[in-house]
Amino acid sequence: MTLVEGGEVLALWLQRLMLRSPLSQQDQDIVRSFPGVIRKVDGTRDIVRLGERTSHVSLVVDGIVARFGQTADGNRQFTAFFIRGDMADLHAAVMPVVSSPLQSTCPTVLYQIDREIIRTAAAQSPSLAKAFWCDCVTESQIGAEWLVSIGRGSALSRIAHLLCELACRYGVMSGERDRFPLLLTQAHIGDAVGLTAVHVNRMIRALRESGSVIAEAGHVTIRDWDLLRRQGGFDPGYLHLNDLDSRSGLHIELELQ
Amino acid sequence: MTLVEGGEVLALWLQRLMLRSPLSQQDQDIVRSFPGVIRKVDGTRDIVRLGERTSHVSLVVDGIVARFGQTADGNRQFTAFFIRGDMADLHAAVMPVVSSPLQSTCPTVLYQIDREIIRTAAAQSPSLAKAFWCDCVTESQIGAEWLVSIGRGSALSRIAHLLCELACRYGVMSGERDRFPLLLTQAHIGDAVGLTAVHVNRMIRALRESGSVIAEAGHVTIRDWDLLRRQGGFDPGYLHLNDLDSRSGLHIELELQ
DNA sequence: CGGTCCGTTGACTCACTTCAACAGTAGTGG
DNA sequence: CCACTACTGTTGAAGTGAGTCAACGGACCG
Numbered sequence: 314m315t316l317v318e319g320g321e322v323l324a325l326w327l328q329r330l331m332l333r334s335p336l337s338q339q340d341q342d343i344v345r346s347f348p349g350v351i352r353k354v355d356g357t358r359d360i361v362r363l364g365e366r367t368s369h370v371s372l373v374v375d376g377i378v379a380r381f382g383q384t385a386d387g388n389r390q391f392t393a394f395f396i397r398g399d400m401a402d403l404h405a406a407v408m409p410v411v412s413s414p415l416q417s418t419c420p421t422v423l424y425q426i427d428r429e430i431i432r433t434a435a436a437q438s439p440s441l442a443k444a445f446w447c448d449c450v451t452e453s454q455i456g457a458e459w460l461v462s463i464g465r466g467s468a469l470s471r472i473a474h475l476l477c478e479l480a481c482r483y484g485v486m487s488g489e490r491d492r493f494p495l496l497l498t499q500a501h502i503g504d505a506v507g508l509t510a511v512h513v514n515r516m517i518r519a520l521r522e523s524g525s526v527i528a529e530a531g532h533v534t535i536r537d538w539d540l541l542r543r544q545g546g547f548d549p550g551y552l553h554l555n556d557l558d559s560r561s562g563l564h565i566e567l568e569l570q
Numbered sequence: 571m572t573l574v575e576g577g578e579v580l581a582l583w584l585q586r587l588m589l590r591s592p593l594s595q596q597d598q599d600i601v602r603s604f605p606g607v608i609r610k611v612d613g614t615r616d617i618v619r620l621g622e623r624t625s626h627v628s629l630v631v632d633g634i635v636a637r638f639g640q641t642a643d644g645n646r647q648f649t650a651f652f653i654r655g656d657m658a659d660l661h662a663a664v665m666p667v668v669s670s671p672l673q674s675t676c677p678t679v680l681y682q683i684d685r686e687i688i689r690t691a692a693a694q695s696p697s698l699a700k701a702f703w704c705d706c707v708t709e710s711q712i713g714a715e716w717l718v719s720i721g722r723g724s725a726l727s728r729i730a731h732l733l734c735e736l737a738c739r740y741g742v743m744s745g746e747r748d749r750f751p752l753l754l755t756q757a758h759i760g761d762a763v764g765l766t767a768v769h770v771n772r773m774i775r776a777l778r779e780s781g782s783v784i785a786e787a788g789h790v791t792i793r794d795w796d797l798l799r800r801q802g803g804f805d806p807g808y809l810h811l812n813d814l815d816s817r818s819g820l821h822i823e824l825e826l827q
Numbered sequence: 828c829g830g831t832c833c834g835t836t837g838a839c840t841c842a843c844t845t846c847a848a849c850a851g852t853a854g855t856g857g
Numbered sequence: 858c859c860a861c862t863a864c865t866g867t868t869g870a871a872g873t874g875a876g877t878c879a880a881c882g883g884a885c886c887g
Contacts, residue, residue, distance in 0.1 A: 333665065382715065383718070384727075384803045385800070385803045389722075390721040392714040393714070407700055407703050407704050408590065408707050408708075412808050413711070432700075435699070436700075439692065439693040439694075439696070442692070442696065442699045443693075446692075446703045447664050449707055449710065451665075452710065453661065453710035453713060454661075456710060456713045457639060457649040457669075459717060460639070460647060460649045460713065460716055460717055461638075461649065463720055464647040464763070464764030465641045465645040465647045465764060466641060467874080467875095498832085498833065499833075499834065500833080506721070507720065507721030507722060508875075508876090509875075509876060509877080511875090511876075511877080511878095512875055512876070514834065514835060514836085515835090515836085517834095530834080530884095546641045546642045550669060551669045553665075725842075755865065757865080765843075765844090766843075766845080767865090767866085768843090768844075768845080768867090769843060771865095774866095787865080787866080
């Protein structure tokens, strides 16, 4: 039964893996049959804690898992968001001691897979090992893009960039890039882009008034993608969601199904 | 001849790999005999450019290699620094299209290894594949720590954090943590921590006046490690330079040789 | 009905940026 | 040998973007 529940989301993850690294039919079957356990968490809850030794990795079925760090004075900074079909801590398969903890930002469902299963799959199939490695590299590249956005962007630009990224990542699943669920509060957004919740609120209003995007409580509606893209200095190449890696092109049409 | 020149720095890299993932004698011999070509670059030069398809990976023999991104208005943000013994773009072994370019910040020497050599080594030895994977994960965790520092730290704290990190990374080689070469200008530091060069200058003065650290043109001298650590909110656990992973402990003595 | 969380707005403050000037050093060419 | 340029570090003064503090309304919930 857990297998059935995991099947759909394993297929989503597999699809994402294959965008970056080809896999044989046999390898695909191995991934599709990874056994796991469904875990539900409600609202803002710790999923794995700092310093803990994890025994499993967590595939996001629904909701959002956020990785974060904290400063000495208790300020929180998210370093990654994981949505449906993302493996939140694949790196834990090889480095199980948690160096940045995970939290949910809303009611969230996970499909947890024993890390030994991932490890043995990687040990037995070099191309699976490569696919997992690529997944971690892609995540690292997303982190690098966040660094550029936060280090050098204005408040408006940082928020626009985050919304663009989420639009693309949700869009590749739903086929619709201009509307997606926003499972984050304005405080969460602030913790992701290094701003206070108050200023996030002001900038979201500014974005709305500019006509580029409406970011409401439950969902985001993009009115002018090209404007939003320019506001965020966003180029989706780094997400590797396209077969044709399109760093060069400025306006990328997502492959709509 | 190139082999001889690469030998020492390959041993350094190997040592770092083994801190995170054990390797058999045979695997170690494979790494130690990776053939490569020495390449020298002077001052601030592009090493690989955005969008390029790389054919090799670059091990840093001397100097500094910096990975960076750029905003639309031309501002630069470094996302990683690589020093002697670091593999600057191991991820290129599996994802050769450059999503963030590399630059030297000073006269720098590289040992360049064909990416196919890395790929076949990883394909033939699962434990080597795991070691390479771990290296990329560690780099990603360093990036996450930069995000926390830049997103939530004050100007003083960001610079202190960077100096702490460099002290530990150089210290594990030299055996001396309190003095290391500073192969960066104040403008480089600004581009790493998201500040202007002018403000970096002021904060370096503030750090000096606080008695924690003296950051001069060519080298850094740490006067009060514990103070600097607190100023930067720094905990070296994420660097994985110790056998005993010591996230919990607050003052970590580096393993001095 | 009261409590809590989230979003919203205004007034004030301050950390960092911007602009500008200058000194020291190194490299370059006449 | 000395101009000339370029880069780096340094400092001051003024401007501003984002933080801080505070108050309020609405939605949800027990």
